[in-house]
Amino acid sequence: MTVTATTTETTASEATAETQVEPGKGMRFVNWGANYIEDRTSLSGFVKELGRKIFPDHWSFMLGEVALYSFVVILLSGTFLTFFFQASMTHVVYDGSYAPLKGVGMSAAMASTLDISFDVRGGLLMRQVHHWAALLFVASVGLHMLRVFFTGAFRKPRELNWVVGFVLFVLAMGEGFTGYSLPDDLLSGNGLRIIDGMVKGIPIIGTWISYLLFGGEFPGEAIVGRLYTLHILLLPALVVAAIGVHLILMIVNKHTQFAGPGRTQGNVVGVPIMPVFAAKAGGFFFIVFGVIMLVASLVTINPIWNYGPYDPSPISAGTQPDWYIGFADGMLRLIPPHLETELWGFTITWYILIPIAVLGLFIVLVAIYPFVEAWITGDKREHHIADRPRNAPTRTAIGAAGVTFYAVMWAAASSDLIATHFRLSVEGVTHFLQAALILGPIIAYLVAKRVCLALQKKDREIALHGFESGRIVRLPGGEYIEVHERLSDYDRWRLVSYEDYAPLMVRPNAKGRITTGTKIRGVLSRWFFEDRIAPVTRSEIEAAHHDH
Amino acid sequence: MAQADGAETGTAVERHEHAPRAAGVAVVSDDRVQNPGFPPYRPRVSDIDPVKERQNERRVFWLFLASMIGSVFAVVAYIVFPIHEGDMDSVRLNNLFLGLGFALGLLGIGFGAVHWSKSLMDGHDLVEQRHETRGKPETVARASEIFTLGNKESGFTRRKLIRNGLLGALVLAPLSAIVIFRDFAPAEDPVKLLKHTLWEKGTRLARDPNGIPIKASDVTIGSVFHVIPENLHESDHPLEEKAKAAVLLMRLDPADLHVSEERKDWNFRGIVAYSKICTHVGCPVALYEQQTHHLLCPCHQSQFDITREAEVIFGPAKRPLPQLPITVDEEGYLVAQSDFHEPVGPSFWERSL
Amino acid sequence: MATFAHRNRRSGRRSPLTSAALLLIGLLATGGAYAAFTATSSADAASQTQVTKLTEEGEKLFAANCASCHGLQAEGTEDAPTLIGVGAASVDFQVGTGRMPMAASGPQAEQKPVQFTEEQIAALATWVASLGPGPAIPDERYLQGDGDLAVGAELFRINCAMCHNVAGAGGALTQGKFAPGVVGVSAKHVYEAMITGPQNMPVFNDANISPEDKSAIITYLQYLETSTSPGGLELGSLGPVSEGLFIWIFALGGIVAITVWLTAKSN
Incomplete structure (x- = not known):
């Protein structure tokens, strides 16, 4: 009790000195409520610790929040969808309100997704909110990672939090892919077929993994239900847990800040959680939600009614995964032909193993980069001042090379659309990107480093x-x-x-x-x-x- | 917690509560430029001008009001833009106006709150001291003491036998959980299933999706037919069988075909049937160009030359598409001579065993 | 994109239905007048004369515009294939969509503004059709868009979507060729494309897709053309790629702009 009184006093003294008046009825109720909770939870200690915690202000520090808020939007809209969606591959004949699919055989998953879209008021809106928010979630996680990388905010004591964030990025892609596959439409079914093909290419265990995953031969009747369990139970639980760890570590380490007058390694300068940051961050949640809602009301996403139900025979031109899986799809496209060998009767499919190895190596390098840099510098001090990218030219150049490498793989996933839109040949685009995959990062590295050094020279001048x-x-x-x-x-x-x-x-x-x-x-x-x-x-x- | 305005100028000094840590290859120079301290506070218009302050207050309220209007509008839109069954325009209007109402309701709150915090809440930067993440030496010492005590009192490192026993038990316990995953799939051997399709001697080639059998005379030069086995719909697992048995049927000028000796009678007067399942990762390869006789896979752009027994001419695939040997029965319908002579679709480890 | 441009171009011309109607009226009028003057001659003879006239005009037009590549008797040359037996449908499609005469050699003949009037196209088609049997110009009753929508949609997904995209937005082929967008193309030209297999498109003869089924496919394409997406803007119906670009550029871009405002010091 005494603690609460102290807190109130501190806050009162910090605020502009107002004359104490007899509290009104509402205030008396709030006080009673606060005391009731305090007596049972000792929450005041928490408020005392965190209530006036300082957050530095910079636009790039809000990107992680975009990710957090889009995840909340995903949870909200996803919960609505679960009330209507049937994660079953039982064969049904569609008899809903979309005329071009009337009488067509499909899975219950696809039929219920069509019903959500066309027979539930606001159902299509929630589907579009969910899908757009998912794209935004992964995009903002990616941009947030780039910010942390280029400002060196992963340095001691935040290396572990970088790894937690990296795990979140991987989980987000897993969430995205499992969700993409649920409607069991033609696009997602062909996506699963590609996954099946890749899994089968894994030596020794591949055939069996695919068989167990799909509950028999592809496509089977199990995969949608299984992915649904992952999508709404296991993966979200892991994401929530990882977000919890991520935020706790952020509070423990306190936020980094950019160099500025008065700012040192030993302080944090910015606005307090109560009230300024709470208002800004809380308001920002509504803004992010509002932007997603605006996009969802204006722009179609994943029109499954065009794709139709999954059937192993048809396919659409321009079959691509959602953007965050694009880099993997692109890598599959870029591998040169004829890379497969037979050894003692066993088939080794290099055209799958090499892309998996390249992608694996790439993301492992991303995950361990903070430790590599720490080892090279041998710097054991804590770093709380974020670097300007130009002041760490080699790191920035490595980042530019990595971004280029990723971007080339990503572009390769839409090589056919690049070809049709710029009147090029698919073969030409592919060959160009194959060369760019090797040369692009080197050029980006050299250019970025020179640009950084030039900017540093200018700053010095x-x-x-x-x-x-x-x-x-x-x-x-x-x-x-x-x-x-x-x-x-x-x-x-x-x-x-x-x-x-x-x-x-x-x-x-x-x-x-x-x-x-x-x-x-x-x-x-x-x-x-x-x-x-x-x-x-x-x-x-x-x-x-x-x-x- | 101090306000970072002019009063504190030049007073910020780095504090080291702990022993300084190795700086590695960092250059620690005595000649560094000194931190000039906090700059003076620049007051906002709303700090100085009470008129502007009231103006901002009103603006924030308007934003909240807009939000209220948006939310009410969403409720109204839900009712006045109902979905009429089968009318896609009604779905569109419902989606559009419901969404716009929601969006205004959310954006109004968001922009109002942020504008409030920016223009009316206290604008001073505050300062909080950082402490090294590592705990105070006495805390660390106490923690390590607790572990030592725990070890001493339990004998964890002393009693090697039971410790190793525990570790062994812990390692084995999850193993038993792994075996229950076997029943994720039926009992059959997947390798056998993958090497067999519905096609067998005499199975008629039928049109996808209606299952009407195809006569050789139906297939004119330049035609392409999307084909399923005639008995597909009677199968217990039509989708799984279709995923292996889907075939593309084309008729070329026999002079254009380069046929190897052992496949001499696999085509019927220039009518050839190839598996539609890409040997790369399994997409349907169905983009047939009737002049170049190339087949393109839209997923990863593998290209197959039908005139040369579907050999790969571009893209990541390695193996040609398997060919289905065909002929005609006495009624003139196209039939399979046998199953494929090799597994269809993407490669797998046991493929050529 | 292509669809969009195509619609624009079309709107600048008379509707093909108008032209067909005019042609019909013209034919009836001449035919009627002829019949009135020579009461003894049959209607057959009248149309026969009409055909002969068209054939002669077509031959002249062909010699002037097409023979340099296809040969004087349409027997084909090194540069272009023979047109004997391609039928009237082929000519009507190739010339009626502006693909022929070809402007320059490229990976494929592309759609351009149409060079001839409806009457001239009909004349050319009649002459080429007279050279050998081939697919005729489709019967009006299959072009009405009154086929079975669901059957048409399924047939479109199985037979057409792999090149033309499930939403008919078009797609890439090999060596710089592409399958054009098919939404907004006239029913007659869609039908003709299916029966003739222009350029690298395979032929879908009546044994493969029956005329009723072709009519169903046309019905589905008209459905795609006239219905707007219930979800809002379609982003070119290009699928996840355009969605990904949209989220990065507009949604995330907009949000970043808001964060800059949000964290900037107020005046």
Whole structure:
């Protein structure tokens, strides 16, 4: 009890001093309620810890929230859909209200999805909200990961939270794919058929895994029910758990902030949860929900009525997965022909194993990157100031290469549409993308690194000599110069306060030996930090000022 | 918790409660530029001008009002735009207006709340001190002491036999759970099933989806027929059988066909039947170009040349599409000579065993 | 995209029905007048004369516009196939959609503004049809869009969707060729395409898809053309690719713009 009183006092003293008046009836009820809960939960400690926690303000810090909120929207709309959807592959003859499918045989899953769309008021809206929110969920998770990567916000103490976030990304793709497959329409059925083909290509166990997964031969009558269990039970539980861990770790570590005057590794500058951040973040939830709702009311997504029920014989031109599985589909398309061997009668399908290996390696590299960078720098300190991407040129270049690699695979998944829309041949597009998959990342790496270094040089120039003011002055000697306007200390601080690293000096250890690990670290740290623009120092600024 | 305005300028100093940690290859210089501290607070118009403040207050209210209107509109739209069975325009209107009402209801709250927080709530930045994530030394010491005590009191590391016994039991326990997954699929051997389709000697080729058998004379040059076995609909598992037995039937000028010796009589006067299931990952390969005689898979763009026994000419697939040997029966209907001579569809480990 | 452009182009011309009606009226009028003047001659003879006249005109038109590639007697050359036995339907489709005469050699003959009047096309078709038996111009009763919608939709998915896309939006073929969008194409041309198999499209003869079934497919295409998607904008009916681009560019792009406003310091 006493604790509550203290909190109230603190809050009252922080707010503008208002004269104490006799509380009204409503206020008395709120007080009674607060006390009732407090007596039974000791919630005040929680409020005291978190109520005035500080969140730094930057647009890029809101991307994770977009993901969180779209997930909430997914839960809400998905719950509505479960009341109508039948996850069954029992054969029925459709007799609903969509004329072009009347009398057509299909699974109960497909028929109930059509009923949701055409016979339930708001049913189509909820389906479109659910699907659009799912696309937005994975997209915002991806963009959030890029933000964290390029600002180095994955560094100690946040490496583990990066891994948790990575797990969330994988779970989100799993959620998406299982959901995409549920209506049992032609598009999703052919998607499952591709999964079946890939699973069968796994050596030794593939045939059996496929057989168990589909409950017999493809397509069977089990897969929709099984995916449904994953989609609404197992995967959401894991996502919720991972989001919980992700947020707890975020609170424990506190949010990173960008460099700015007064901001240090030792503080967080921003707005308190109560009331400013709560209002902003709470309002933002409604905005994200509203944007999804707006899109869902205006734009069709996944018109299953066009695709019709799954049947193993037909297929539509332009059969693609949802965007987040595109990179995997693209990789399948990019593999050169004829990669299959037979060894002692066993068939080894390289055209499946190589894409799986490439994709696996790619996402494992994403997951472990923080540990690799930490090992190379050997920096054991905590980092709470987010890097500007230009101030970590090699990391930014690696990121650009990774993004390019992903983007090429992604583009390959729509090679046929690229071909028809730009009047090219599918073969030409494929060959181009095959080359781009190798060369693209290299070019992106080199360009991004040079751009970063150039920007750093420009920053250095501005920090030392100020902005070009556009004012030309004639010196007594007849020489014309442009006057540079010096920066304020506050503005300069943003340009000069970044971590600087030098390549590792490879030295023998206590036993007088240079271990292989040290050698590799030496090579890697040279790769990382050989090209470096050191931050401006105090003496340099003083020297620059004396020049003028 | 202090307000980060001019009063604190220059006072922010890094605090190390714990022993400093190794900086690795970071360059720690004494000559670093000093943090200038917090800049002075820049007041907002609503801080200075009471008129503007009231204006903002009104604006926030209008946004909330808009939200209320939106929500009421959604309820109204639910009633005045009902779905008439079979009328897709009514579905569209229901979707559109219900959604717009919802969207306005949500966006009004959202923009109102954010505008409130931005323009009317306290605009000062606040500062909170960070502490190293690692706990205080005494906390860490106590935690490790608890583990030591736990170990001592239970004898976990001392009593090696029972500890290893426990570990062994824990490892084995889930194993028993794995075996119950066997009944995820029926008892048959999938490998045998995959190597057999509905086609057998004498099965008539029939049209997909109506199952009407096809006469050789129906198939003119340049034609393509989507084919199922005539008895497909009598099968217990029509979808599973169709997923293996779907066939594409084409008629080419016999002069265009390059037929190998052992497949000499697999076609009937230029009528050829190939499995429709891609040997890559199983999409239906059905895009037949009647002039180039190429078959294209729309999923991953594998291309097969029908004139050369469906060999792969582009794309990720390796094996040609399996050919179904066909002939005609006495009534002139096209029939299969046998099942496929190899498994159809995507490769699998035991495929050629 | 292609469908869109196509609709535009079509709207600039008279409706094919109008032209057909005009032609019919013209034929009836001449025929009627002829019959009135020569009371003894039969209607057969009248139309026979009409056909002969058309054939002669068609031959002239062919010699002037088509013979350089297809040969004077339509026997075919190195550049172009023979047209003996392709039938009137083929000519009506190729010339009536502007694909012929071809402007330049490319991966395939593409749709262009039509070069001839309805009468000239009819003349050309009549002449080519006279060279050898081939598919005739379809009977009006299959073009009414009154077939079985559900049957048409299923046949479309099985026989057409793999190239033309389930929503009729078109798709890619090999070596730069493509299957055009089919929504908004006139019923007559759709029917003619099925029976003649223009360019790389296979032939769907009446034994494969019966005239009633073709009529059902046309019914479904007209349904696609006249019905708007219940869900709202269709994004070109291109499936997940356009949906993915939309969510990244418009939805996420819009939300990022909002976050910038949200976190900017207020004035």
